[in-house]
Amino acid sequence: MRAIALIDCNNFFVSCERLFQPRLEGKPVVVLSNNDGCVVSRSQEVKDLGVKMAVPWFQLKDLAKRHGIIALSSNYTLYADISNRVMRLLSQWSPDQEIYSIDESFLDMTGIPDLTQYAQTMRGTIKQCVGIPVCVGIASSKTLAKLANHVAKKQQRYDSVCDFNAMSSPELDALLAQIEVGEVWGVGRRSTSRLQQMGINSVLELKRAPAKRIRAEFGVMLERTVAELNGEACLELDDVTPPRQQIICSRSFGVPVTLLPDLEQAVIAYVTRAAEKLRSQHSLAGGIQVYIRTNPHKEKYPQYQQAMLLPLFEPTNDTRLLCHAALGGLRQIYRSGYVYQKAGVMLTEIIPATARPRTLFDDVAAQQKSASLMSTLDRINRRMGSGTVQLLGEGISKNWSMRRGNMSQRYTTEWDELAVAS
Amino acid sequence: MQAAIHSLPAGRTAPGQVPSRQVPRAAHGLLSLTYPNKELFHRQCALLRGAVPAGFPSPADDYVEQHISLDEHLIRHPESTFFMRVAGDSMRGLGIFDGDLLVVDRSLPTAHGCVVIAVLDGEFTVKQLLHTAEGQVLRAAHPAYADTLIKPEQDFSIWGVVRWNVHKV
Incomplete structure (x- = not known):
């Protein structure tokens, strides 16, 4: 039988913070999204207080005061480094891995004997080596593995590892009957309410639903989900993530922005970041889109949003050329008299650098110069910390940048932010 | 000529020369005759000239080890x-x-x-x-x-x- 495991890190962002701030252990902790907006990670203590995911922080201030909830700004540099460590360790436990998100990974464990014990040993290794607690769900399809992980996390008697394949089918069905249909991977909020109208409330009821009817009502995707719930693996592990076709970098401002020079700085900063990503996947972009918008939630203020796609003269990954195009677009769409809340850039028509179309008018010398300048820039910023060398237009003091009031140190990627032991 | 370039030990290009993998493909072929960029063309020539002596493999080639890494x-x-x-x-x-x-x-x-x-x-x-x-x-x-x-x-x-x-x- 196929054995697919889904490994999910528990309260991943909070766990990363606790690794380097052990005094947060046992305390109610949340990590907030960019600009300290909403809750994106909750410790068990906070979940026990009934705090839901994605709740705006300002709504929690009273509860936080009463229970001493500690709120941290998100430190994605740290989380990405810890995630990479977890994923590399996990890859040693199976020949086939799909990294599904920053804190989730599928592993193919078909053919491994005594899987529960194997998974427990793997769990222990991850905890010891990187200090991150994980839960493991094992089943014969990815959709079931996701549910097995849900059970491993919620039901203490499984001790963080739940193997559906080790259960008898009445035993498994009894378990699936207790889980709401909305927990199934790929069943969104809208489908959930439509399924409920059809009388399908539990996972078991969806599993037993006639495939034809599901297909007629919801399409092939959900029909496939039903097959997966019946133990038929329809979704394979994608071992290599294809290079991204679009790269987006956009953020809300920490403070409202009205002036063009501030927007220009922000756009340059976002292009810089997007171009770094583009170069790290050895690609070129053929076009760049820039957009700005006001805050749609502030209805009293005049609203404006506009985007512009700018084709590039030739595909490039040179920050300077991309910035030049983006700024040209920004100046055309900018209107004074609005309070802007967000800007962003998107790189499009992405091709591998090796597939650059050659033309008679290519200035190869300039292309080489650009490539070596950019790789030098990337090397310096990698070694000395990001932003060591930047375009001056990005500005030195960024008065538009994100609010990150309570961000921890970048313990694993910056020399002067290491943890200290006395 | 190309073979001579490839026999250069990796990472041992003389100062001022372009490592062979950075040479654009066009420069090796017929196109290089009409190549619009003079400076680059001269650099390529210098590279080719410099590469000829390396046609005789260095006796030390077999002893090249990787750098030691802290x-x-x-x-x-x-x-x-x-x-x-x-x-x-x-x-x-x-x-x-x-x-x-x-x-x-x-x-x-x-x-x-x-x-x-x-x-x-x-x-x-x-x-x-x-x-x-x-x-x-x-x-x-x-x-x-x-x-x-x-x-x-x-x-x-x-x-x-x-x-x-x-x-x-």
């Missing part, structure tokens, strides 16, 4: 290795000074007498770990610091084992 030497398990900074002089007797850089491996088992990063009441501390009849003891390497016997009710754990100390001379 990272590889200090870090046996990259996934579980973390760096930490020392504050204070409680470990100076073991050659660990204020401001030093510790290479900490979380994957290693602890043993009697090894230097560890411990978490004691929520704070990191670097000390020598001793297993005694009374229980686990954290010992500083400094006469002014007394041993700390870990009490069962205390919030205590071992965070990692210190493998190396990097001290600036």
